Amino acid sequence: MYSQVGIGTANPLADLHVAGNTSTIRIESLSAVNNPAHNDGIKPALAYVNALGDVTLNPSINNGTTSGGAVAPINFLLTLPDFIPNGPLNFGNIVTSPALDTYSTGLIKKVNFTAPGSALVEVKYCISSLISMGDLNLGLANLIPFYDISSRVFKIYFCIDINNDGLDAVEASKRFGLNAQSYASANQGILGYSFTNGHGYTTVPPGTHSIHFFAEIFDGPTKVTSIGFGGAEDTIKVRVYN
Structure with missing residues (x-):
């Protein structure tokens, strides 16, 4: 024998058909009271379907078929607001392209993180920039707006140092989150902060690694x-998918 069950309908179109545009299904075993390990009762809990087809809140590495698994598919490893020191004059970390050079590069900041296992890692960043035609390393008097009727381009990107043992040639060649800004002036300019946002993905093995942020100036x-x-203001977020 074969039948279909309809709730709110006399003509079910599936094995279980709950009709009505405001209809809901409640599984009390998944409530915050009965499953507090995976449902905090504040924000909605993610539901998974295991290999047997069971609906579960248990994001186990064993596909939800065994108890005790609590490895979420997405975990924030760290969130660091203001991760670059502002410095005494709020210049941050300075990279300068001197006269006679048309290209310069420099390290902005290095950030360490630890991955508990092999994973896909996402890095998001926002970094402020203060641009001057005077060398900011020489102090406040050299914070000068552009008036030389020219253009500049700067780029920000990051590299991943696997195992935090120093960037090798291969690691340094992989540039993630590359973003750029250009600045052009007529016969006068203004001073102020701009912001560059970027993100990138890569895979890492378990262990401690480091993110190296670089700038290039043309x-x-x-x-x-x-x-x-x-x-x-600046911030960095590192998230791991495992």
């Missing part, structure tokens, strides 16, 4: 471009 010959990175 400008014309005889021009000085000095940029303070992280003098205003």
